Amino acid sequence: MIRKFILPAVLMSALAAPAFASDYGSSGSVELNEENRAKINSMLTEQGYEVAKIKLDDGKYEAYARKDGERYEIYLDAGFKILKIERDD
Numbered sequence: 001m002i003r004k005f006i007l008p009a010v011l012m013s014a015l016a017a018p019a020f021a022s023d024y025g026s027s028g029s030v031e032l033n034e035e036n037r038a039k040i041n042s043m044l045t046e047q048g049y050e051v052a053k054i055k056l057d058d059g060k061y062e063a064y065a066r067k068d069g070e071r072y073e074i075y076l077d078a079g080f081k082i083l084k085i086e087r088d089d
Contacts (some may be wrong), residue, residue, distance in 0.1 A: 012039055030078040032056040049074070064088070 032055065040063055041051045049065035049072065056062070060075040060083065069087040 030056065030059050030061070032061070036061070036080075040076060043080060044074065 037054050040054050040061055044051050044063055044065055047067075049063075049067045051063055052086045053064040054061060059078070061080070063074040063076065065072050065074060073086045073088050074082060075084045075086075076082055
């Protein structure tokens with residue numbers, strides 16, 4: 001008798017998980033629009049970077065830029081706080 005209820009419960013949780021994950025991802029405020037691109041570009045330009053490209057990856061902004069002849073990948077959170085700067089060799 002218990003087996004009859006386990007399978008539907010497992011199926012329901014498996015079907016609900018992707019919906020929850022997509023709702024969570026879409027409810028975040030991370031969006032790559034022209035306004036956000038301009039904010040990131042301005043912020044990095046003020047710090048001496050020459051920004052080549054900005055993209056959104058895994059809920060974080062990624063900026064590809066140059067400074068002093070070196071190439072960098074700069075990772076920012078939704079609030080435009082720099083999380084990590086990597087030199088791109």
